[in-house]
Amino acid sequence: MTIAKLHRPLVLVAGLMAVLALAALTGIFADDRTLVGAPIWLKPFKFAVSIAVYATTIAWLLSLLERRPRLAWWLGTTIAGAMLGEIVIIVGQAVRGRQSHFNVGTPLDSALYSIMGATIAIAWVATLVIAVLLLMQRLPDRADALAVRLGILVALAGMAVGFLMTMPSAAQLAQGRPSIVGAHAVGVADGGPGLPLVGWSTTGGDLRAGHFIGMHALQALPLFAFALALAGHRIARLREDRVRIRLVGVFAFLYAGVTVLVTWQALRGQPLTHPDALTLAAAAVLLVLTAIGTAWASASPGRAPAAIPAGALS
Incomplete structure (x- = not known):
């Protein structure tokens, strides 16, 4: 192209x-x-x-x-x-x-x-x-096609997280006619301590994390499929369409899960850098399911039984 x-x-x-x-x-x-x-x-x-x-x-x-x-x-x-x-x-x-x-x-x-x-x-x-x-x-390659389709769907969900930021907080509603309606942060005011460059709050929840991660599924999933295709030159298993398709599906599940997880964490007013036990438990479940999915996706497809010679049954 x-x-x-x-x-x-x-x-x-x-x-x-x-x-x-x-x-x-x-x-x-x-x-x-x-x-x-x-x-x-x-x-x-x-x-x-x-x-x-x-x-x-x-x-x-x-x-x-x-x-x-x-x-x-x-x-x-x-x-x-x-x-x-x-x-x-x-x-x-x-x-x-x-x-x-x-x-x-x-x-x-x-x-x-x-x-x-x-x-x-x-x-x-x-x-x-x-x-x-x-x-x-x-699309010619089925793994690439799946990556593109799932990538744009997850990206749409990530973009939609931005609409949550426009909702007024309880403090803003209490002002009657506030000059600021909506915020990036949850539980704290915008403009407090944050991560370098991105500025995501380190004292409260921040919806920009889920928004950013979800949006970039547009790039992450197709790049993952491309990486699998490149790795197929050295790893024979990855030359099988079925394996690459499954792995793309598992990665999309992980990526969407992370987007949902960090958005849920932010809505609870929790900093990305300080997850509580509930968030860690949900992350652990996500990782276990991803590991199981990866093992399933990487398994060699079962071989069809060998054909029985026509004269063997006579």
């Missing part, structure tokens, strides 16, 4: 985001302003990187579709436009020194936040339609 065959608007968006990421990275060091406890250009940097990866992946997925090329083009163009609209608002709010997400403090801030919500909803629906088209598309 050459770049020329990829969806051009999405490739263009990916290129623009790469440039923006470099500019925002410069801003992190050149601009000493902070917002919600983080450098003001950190959010534009993270979103530029994320959108670049997302746009590139969707462009590749669209290249797999042989039917309905016009619909595929419009879906990709819709996603490209939605992503551009979102990043323009994020950068614009950073320039203004204003919070882009959850900010309803002024009519302008509220309108911009509503537009951002609309762009995400549009991108989610367009991605869902692409998922349906991929479910109907016949």
